[in-house]
Amino acid sequence: MKTQIHHRFASALPPDDDHLYRTGAWTPQSVEYDAWDLEVEGRVPDDLEGTYLRNTENPLLPSIRQYHPFDGDGMLHSISFSNGETQYHNRFVRTDGFLAEREAGEALWAGVAERPSLARRPCDLGARPNTKDASSTDVVVHNGRALTSFYLCGDLYQHDPVTLEAHGRADFDGRFPAEGVSAHPKVDEHTGEMLFFNYGTEHPYMHYGEVSPTGALTTYLDVELPGPRLPHDMAFTEHYAIVNDLPMFWDPDALAAGHYYPRLFGHLPTRFGLIPRRGGGDVRWFEADPTYVLHWINAYEDGDEVVLDGFFQHDPSPAPRADLSEQHQLFRYLDLYSMQSRPHRWRFDLRTGACREESLSDRIQEFGMINGRHGGRPHRYSYNALPADGWFGFIGVIKHDLVAGTEEVFSLAPGEFASETVMAPRRGSRAEDDGYLVTVTVDVDRDRSQCLILDAADPVAGPLARITLPERISSGTHAYWYDPAG
Ligand SMILES: [Fe+2]
Numbered sequence: 052m053k054t055q056i057h058h059r060f061a062s063a064l065p066p067d068d069d070h071l072y073r074t075g076a077w078t079p080q081s082v083e084y085d086a087w088d089l090e091v092e093g094r095v096p097d098d099l100e101g102t103y104l105r106n107t108e109n110p111l112l113p114s115i116r117q118y119h120p121f122d123g124d125g126m127l128h129s130i131s132f133s134n135g136e137t138q139y140h141n142r143f144v145r146t147d148g149f150l151a152e153r154e155a156g157e158a159l160w161a162g163v164a165e166r167p168s169l170a171r172r173p174c175d176l177g178a179r180p181n182t183k184d185a186s187s188t189d190v191v192v193h194n195g196r197a198l199t200s201f202y203l204c205g206d207l208y209q210h211d212p213v214t215l216e217a218h219g220r221a222d223f224d225g226r227f228p229a230e231g232v233s234a235h236p237k238v239d240e241h242t243g244e245m246l247f248f249n250y251g252t253e254h255p256y257m258h259y260g261e262v263s264p265t266g267a268l269t270t271y272l273d274v275e276l277p278g279p280r281l282p283h284d285m286a287f288t289e290h291y292a293i294v295n296d297l298p299m300f301w302d303p304d305a306l307a308a309g310h311y312y313p314r315l316f317g318h319l320p321t322r323f324g325l326i327p328r329r330g331g332g333d334v335r336w337f338e339a340d341p342t343y344v345l346h347w348i349n350a351y352e353d354g355d356e357v358v359l360d361g362f363f364q365h366d367p368s369p370a371p372r373a374d375l376s377e378q379h380q381l382f383r384y385l386d387l388y389s390m391q392s393r394p395h396r397w398r399f400d401l402r403t404g405a406c407r408e409e410s411l412s413d414r415i416q417e418f419g420m421i422n423g424r425h426g427g428r429p430h431r432y433s434y435n436a437l438p439a440d441g442w443f444g445f446i447g448v449i450k451h452d453l454v455a456g457t458e459e460v461f462s463l464a465p466g467e468f469a470s471e472t473v474m475a476p477r478r479g480s481r482a483e484d485d486g487y488l489v490t491v492t493v494d495v496d497r498d499r500s501q502c503l504i505l506d507a508a509d510p511v512a513g514p515l516a517r518i519t520l521p522e523r524i525s526s527g528t529h530a531y532w533y534d535p536a537g
Pocket residue numbers: 188234235283284345346528529
């Protein structure tokens with residue numbers, strides 16, 4: 052392995068840190084690497100071509116009071132495959148907040164578990180003021196740039212998708228919205244467009260936007276909601292974008308006093324807004340059973356119906372579990388077992404306005420990925436994370452076959468945790484599951500991270516290759532497969 056250190060940052064975190072999400076699988080990294088000729092167990096397939104991108108949270112400074120893992124500065128990782136060769140790079144996202152806090156030598160903004168009034172400097176983050184835009188939630192590639200995003204609506208920071216060289220903020224040809232962009236913008240691989248939403252506490256509380264394949268804002272619409280909401284993800288089909296108004300949102304009374312406490316309003320329905328793409332008409336709303344959904348899997352059109360798959364939380368407002376430690380209880384909203392997240396399908400009847408829904412599995416799972424070429428079009432398979440029980444970590448990946456109604460589980464060894472696992476179509480592939488699953492492990496016991504490549508048609512057979520990275524990475528949230536031919 053040829054490794055160069057690009058930059059080594061000083062960490063001011065306590066050496067005896069005992070925070071649940073700054074230790075173990077979530078131990079932050081502070082060194083940036085460039086590496087080639089990585090050590091491989093097994094063989095990297097010659098027909099795997101593209102880049103696995105992973106965003107993670109890595110704090111360097113103590114919080115003002117209470118650290119939440121979503122406060123950590125975004126660090127992007129890229130592992131690129133071409134003709135059987137691999138290269139790896141990792142970089143902190145040089146957000147304005149990251150640079151200002153490095154200069155100040157202390158946290159300047161309130162974390163998501165702290166009151167915004169604690170901030171030492173003001174800032175206008177879209178959904179929640181005086182909170183740092185860490186750009187740490189998600190990453191997608193659009194118009195040749197890897198764009199990092201933050202779930203509370205901020206800027207999109209641009210990077211070369213392979214080397215991670217920084218290219219400043221996306222400006223959408225001078226029309227980047229003042230309200231920011233939420234995490235989980237969607238790239239339609241069939242058209243090259245990027246679809247996004249944002250949300251906030253000012254009327255109309257949500258906007259929907261479309262960006263052309265060359266990065267210009269082409270659509271920006273008001274989406275009027277009954278009040279401030281807390282949506283996290285969106286979906287799309289060939290002709291519609293799908294946004295949501297879920298009955299879990301900041302308590303309005305607390306919000307009026309400057310506190311951001313999410314609360315379930317179980318008497319309200321879940322509402323889905325179908326927005327005709329490219330300004331094709333008004334938003335049409337459908338109602339369904341109350342829940343909270345963190346992530347959608349995919350959506351597509353089926354005759355007069357629109358089908359949406361996602362993860363239904365059967366207990367969106369869980370009580371603390373007596374079997375867990377105080378810290379685990381405090382962060383129970385990160386425990387997918389507490390929320391009981393299971394795959395679920397909603398069908399919207401465009402003729403009648405009715406919605407039918409059904410559970411797709413009894414197994415707890417979340418963070419589903421599909422072959423990106425099926426985004427917005429019918430899919431048969433999803434590759435979902437098998438969560439750890441009691442905290443935020445993934446102990447395996449589930450291949451869910453919606454036609455056969457089967458699930459196959461690839462489990463990692465104890466002490467080893469997966470990242471969000473992407474599906475990488477094999478070069479020249481035609482079948483939906485003809486390709487590879489790619490993930491990065493955090494192996495706490497062996498103090499290392501490896502990139503695992505599995506056969507998407509048969510993940511249970513185990514890794515085809517294990518590629519060792521220069522250093523153990525921190526766990527994090529989202530990943531993306533960049534197919535340069537896609
Ligand atoms: Fe997310």
